[in-house]
Amino acid sequence: MATAQRSVPPARGVLQFSIHDRLWKWLLLLPSLLMTTVLFIAPVVWTLYAAFTDLHLFRVGVETEWVGLYNFQKLLGNSSFWRTARNTVVFMLGVVPMQFLIGMVLAVCLDNVTRGLKLFRTWFLMPLMVSPVVVAFVIGRMLFQEDIGPINSLIRWLGFEGIPWLTHPNWAMFTIMVIDVWQWSSFMILMLMAGLQGVPYDLREAASIDGASFWQTFFRITLPLVLPIAATALLIRIIDAFKVVDIIMVLTGGGPGQATESVTLAIYRAGVKGGDLAFGSSQAYFLLLVMVVFGGAFLALTRRTMSQTKD
Amino acid sequence: MKVSTQRRFIRGVSYAILILWSLTLVFPMYWVLITSFKNPVDMSIKATYMPFLDFEPGLHAWRYLFVERLGWFMQPFSNSMIVAFVSSSIALVVGSMAGYALARFDFNGKNNSIVLGFMAQRMFPGALFILAFLVMFRELRLLDTKTALVIVYAAGAIPFIVWVMRDFFEGLPVEIEESALIDGANRLVVIFRIAMPLAAPGLVAVFVLSLIGAWNEYIVALTLTFRDSITIPLFMGMQVSQTGYTEWWNMSAISLVSVIPVVTAGMALEKYITSGLTFGALKG
Numbered sequence: 018m019a020t021a022q023r024s025v026p027p028a029r030g031v032l033q034f035s036i037h038d039r040l041w042k043w044l045l046l047l048p049s050l051l052m053t054t055v056l057f058i059a060p061v062v063w064t065l066y067a068a069f070t071d072l073h074l075f076r077v078g079v080e081t082e083w084v085g086l087y088n089f090q091k092l093l094g095n096s097s098f099w100r101t102a103r104n105t106v107v108f109m110l111g112v113v114p115m116q117f118l119i120g121m122v123l124a125v126c127l128d129n130v131t132r133g134l135k136l137f138r139t140w141f142l143m144p145l146m147v148s149p150v151v152v153a154f155v156i157g158r159m160l161f162q163e164d165i166g167p168i169n170s171l172i173r174w175l176g177f178e179g180i181p182w183l184t185h186p187n188w189a190m191f192t193i194m195v196i197d198v199w200q201w202s203s204f205m206i207l208m209l210m211a212g213l214q215g216v217p218y219d220l221r222e223a224a225s226i227d228g229a230s231f232w233q234t235f236f237r238i239t240l241p242l243v244l245p246i247a248a249t250a251l252l253i254r255i256i257d258a259f260k261v262v263d264i265i266m267v268l269t270g271g272g273p274g275q276a277t278e279s280v281t282l283a284i285y286r287a288g289v290k291g292g293d294l295a296f297g298s299s300q301a302y303f304l305l306l307v308m309v310v311f312g313g314a315f316l317a318l319t320r321r322t323m324s325q326t327k328d
Numbered sequence: 329m330k331v332s333t334q335r336r337f338i339r340g341v342s343y344a345i346l347i348l349w350s351l352t353l354v355f356p357m358y359w360v361l362i363t364s365f366k367n368p369v370d371m372s373i374k375a376t377y378m379p380f381l382d383f384e385p386g387l388h389a390w391r392y393l394f395v396e397r398l399g400w401f402m403q404p405f406s407n408s409m410i411v412a413f414v415s416s417s418i419a420l421v422v423g424s425m426a427g428y429a430l431a432r433f434d435f436n437g438k439n440n441s442i443v444l445g446f447m448a449q450r451m452f453p454g455a456l457f458i459l460a461f462l463v464m465f466r467e468l469r470l471l472d473t474k475t476a477l478v479i480v481y482a483a484g485a486i487p488f489i490v491w492v493m494r495d496f497f498e499g500l501p502v503e504i505e506e507s508a509l510i511d512g513a514n515r516l517v518v519i520f521r522i523a524m525p526l527a528a529p530g531l532v533a534v535f536v537l538s539l540i541g542a543w544n545e546y547i548v549a550l551t552l553t554f555r556d557s558i559t560i561p562l563f564m565g566m567q568v569s570q571t572g573y574t575e576w577w578n579m580s581a582i583s584l585v586s587v588i589p590v591v592t593a594g595m596a597l598e599k600y601i602t603s604g605l606t607f608g609a610l611k612g
Contacts, residue, residue, distance in 0.1 A: 041515045042433035049426035049446070049486050056483035057449050060460030067459065074462070123349055126342035137346050139598040143353060145605070146594040148544035150561040151583045154568050155360045159576060167359065170375040199352070204605070211606040231338055260453045263546035267565045281547070284455040289551050294459050301456045308453065 067298035074292035088299035098300065100275050101283040102307065104190070108279065109258035109311070111194045112201070116254060117247070119198065120205020125235065127206070128213045141207070144200045153264040156196050157183065186276030189269050193277055196264050201257070205250055212246035213239065248319040255315060259308045280304045364389050364580035371576060389577035393585065401582065403556075404563035408543055408586075411474050411559060415481035416538040423486040424531060427493030428519055432502070443494055446487035458551040465552055472553045480548050485538035492604060496530035497523060533604030536597055540590050560586045 071084050092098055127137060144152070160168050161182040169179040182192045216239055224234045262281035265271060271278030271286075280300060288297025362377075365385035370376045376383040393401055430439050461480060462471075470476040504526075505518050513521075524531065546561045553562065564586065567579055594601055 038433065038515060042429045042435070045425040045429035045433075045519075046435070046442075048422040049490055052422065052479075052483045053446065053449060053486055056461075056480060057452075057457075060457045060464070061452065063460045063463070064456050119349070122345060126345045129339055129342040130346065133343075133346075135598075137350065138602065139595050140350055140353065142595060142598055142601060143357075143591055146540055146591045147587050148546075148561050148564070148590075150544075150546055150564045150568070151587050152356070154564065154579060155356045155583060158568060159359060159363060159580075160356060165371060165375050167375045167377065199356070203353075207602055208606050211602075231334070256451055260455070262455075263561070263565075266546075266550075267568050270569070281453065281455040285458065285547065285551070288459040289462060294463065297455075297459050301453065301459070304453050304455055308451070312451070 064298045064301055067294050068302050070295050072294040072298075074288070074294050076292075084295070088295050089303075091296065092299050092303060097275060098280075098283065101278045101280045102303070104276070104278055105259060105261070105280045105304075106307070106311075107190065108194060108197075108261055109255060111190075112197045112258055113251060113254050115194070115198050116202045116205045117251060119202040120209050120250070121247075123202070123206045124209035124213055125239075127210050138207075138210075141203045144203045147200070149196075149200065149263045150267050152200050153196055153267040156199060157192055157264070157268040161192050161195075183269060184273055186273055189273060189277050193261075193265055193268060196268070197258070197261065201254065204254065208246055208250035209243060212243035215246070216242045244319070244323055248316075248323075251319075252312060252315060255311060256308060259304065259311070280307075360580045360583050363576050364584055366577050368577070389581040392578055393581045401563075401585075404558050404560050405586070407474060407557055408560040411477045411481065411557075412539050412542040414474075415478045415542050416485060416535055418478070418482040419485035419489055419538050420531060420535050422482070423489030423534070424493045424524065424527070425519070426486070426490045428497050428523060430490065430494045431497035432505075439494075443491060446490045449487045454547055458548060461548065462551050472555055472557050474557050476552045477542075477549060477557065477559070480552070481538075481542040481545065485534075485541060489534045489538065492534050493527065493530055496527050500526050529600055530604075532597060533600035536593060536601060537604050540594060543590050 068088055069083060069085060071082050071087075123141070127134060130137075160166055163169055163179060163182055163184065166182075169182070173179055181188055183189050220238055220242075221234050224238055225231075229237070260281055261279050262285065265277050265279055265282055266285075269277045271282050281304070284297045284300045284304070287293045287300065291297075362379055362385070363371075365379060365387070366376065366383060367386045367388065370383035379385040429435075430443055435442060461476075465471050465476045468476075470479075500523065505522055508518050508522055509515070543559075544561060545559070546565065549559045549562050550565070553559070558566075564579075564582060567575075567582065
């Protein structure tokens with residue numbers, strides 16, 4: 018054995034900083050750095066540049082001009098853009114709290130059972146694997162189909178009028194929210210359950226022996242302890258909700274009228290379909306701004322709540 | 329005892345709610361399954377719910393898909409297969425190498441910042457990229473190619489892989505690698521023969537998650553491909569807007585074929601997937 022011959026094994030530091038390793042560490046990191054720089058930083062910078070020009074996809078060979086804040090002025094005075102911004106915020110405010118509520122209830126339920134736990138957990142993973150396009154088709158187009166879909170059939174059987182799930186502006190938005198809640202509540206369940214498992218069982222046991230009710234234990238002990246994970250899960254969902262586009266595109270195409278058009282769909286329409294790269298880019302940066310504002314406000318709120326519950 | 333009665337009650341309610349939610353998740357899947365066996369006549373007047381009881385199941389949608397129009401459907405299917413597997417494999421190798429480097433080497437004390445820099449990319453809306461990608465790949469003459477999608481999806485999966493794998497490698501004992509290095513093994517050998525096999529559970533998780541992500545991605549594919557290189561979600565989307573109102577049975581069969589591979593893989597690897605999905609949050 019080679020090791021036996023060495024009386025003094027080299028220290029860890031020596032090993033890590035030998036010439037070869039200094040080379041290795043960069044060789045290992047570089048491909049990732051390179052790929053993400055080219056495909057992340059470059060587009061982000063380019064889009065910022067485009068937002069201040071009059072770049073157009075179909076106009077080739079013409080000098081690109083610097084237009085300053087023109088695109089942003091155009092944006093702020095554009096009522097159809099504000100409509101899409103409103104839709105996106107409404108969508109986010111509709112789905113995220115609902116997913117959190119469902120996620121919390123289901124996570125607590127999972128925490129209370131032992132038999133069949135693995136089965137439920139595995140099955141709850143299913144919606145996360147299914148393509149949003151398929152979910153939009155199956156739920157939106159088939160279950161909520163207005164004439165012979167099972168949901169309207171049930172409503173009619175109960176003696177009510179069928180509901181215009183996709184043809185009425187408000188109902189269309191509702192249907193899209195239902196689809197997103199169906200698909201992404203599972204994410205909340207998994208996250209919150211992972212959080213609950215981190216809460217020592219003894220703590221809750223002790224509380225219930227001391228005579229605390231189920232609700233007292235939940236609100237006083239369990240909830241504050243899962244709060245950090247809940248905050249992360251909520252933030253991820255808020256960000257994702259702002260990006261919504263695929264289910265809308267497949268289901269309503271933004272309609273009826275503009276009732277369900279999201280900002281991302283508007284950007285796709287303006288930039289990719291319409292070729293107006295400059296206007297699309299300014300919208301994309303506006304979306305980023307909205308996300309930063311909401312994300313920042315949310316983080317500030319959770320930080321305050323957490324510092325309060327610590328007392 | 330009072331406590332145990334209360335606990336039994338809570339358990340009962342818990343099971344009721346869990347079963348209710350399970351059924352909510354089952355129903356759309358049940359519906360798409362039975363619809364793929366329906367005939368046009370079963371959907372012309374009213375909804376039908378139970379095969380054999382209120383409609384006679386037929387195989388015509390499946391025959392349509394696998395016999396009459398196989399080529400039509402196989403092209404996007406194989407595009408999706410190729411794009412998902414190639415991009416995830418590239419991302420896995422490249423990303424886990426970086427994860428290893430960030431776990432084992434010191435980058436002037438900036439390791440955490442580098443990892444955060446990777447993760448910050450997840451926050452940005454895809455809308456910020458698609459226009460730049462469109463121009464970029466147009467200049468490279470790569471529009472409507474699988475290569476373009478492979479590049480974008482691989483780059484998109486890397487940050488998450490770096491994030492998860494860095495922690496995974498940090499959790500592995502460093503002594504094994506050290507003794508191999510002392511024995512004169514090359515660093516590359518140490519990485520691929522010792523560290524990677526030990527990190528297999530983490531690698532499986534991130535690989536399958538990248539695979540699912542690439543398989544289901546929609547908006548980038550919509551921007552960059554339009555005919556020869558369309559993927560399954562795109563193909564589905566086109567069919568829904570063109571024929572979705574009339575040919576439910578065919579659409580249902582296509583949905584099932586496109587969903588079953590990933591759902592089966594994901595559910596079989598439930599343990600790894602759950603840990604991969606919840607990983608970042610648990611650490612924070």
